[in-house]
Amino acid sequence: MSREYKKTRKQSRKHRKATAENIKKANAQQSHGNPLGERTNTIPLQSPTKAINKRLKKENKNLQKKAAESTQKYWNARRRTLKLEKAAAARKADQKREKADSARLRGVVNLLGKSLEDLKRSAQETTSCLGTNQCTP
Secondary structure (H helix, E strand, C coil): CCCCCCCCCCHHHHHHHHHHHHHHHHHHHHCCCCCCCCCCCCCCCCCHHHHHHHHHHHHHHHHHHHHHHHHHHHHHHHHHHHHHHHHHHHHHHHHHHHHHHHHHHHHHHHHHHHHHHHHHHHHHHHHHHHCCCCCCC
């Protein structure tokens, strides 16, 4: 059951010319009914679909612009938030480092304070010993 398709030929020049003439005649008959003729300044009314299309395109452009602005605001806020988070993390790391340094320094100061007291005590002993000349080695 093979299907046979109707073969169509390209229209001849004569046929195209006749078709164009028929279209011109039809247009002339339609404009013949206008008592003012073709020379009047008439504004062609836009079809409602064109007006609706135009309005929808304008609305679409506005919505696209708003979407672009909102994405830009989002990414600006995101960058700002990430920057603040990095700064807070750096601040925490610095704070930890400072705490560790201060604890280490407190330990060193305590050691130095004890050794300083020992040095003072031994210095007093030697001066008192020298002053009385009763030093025992």
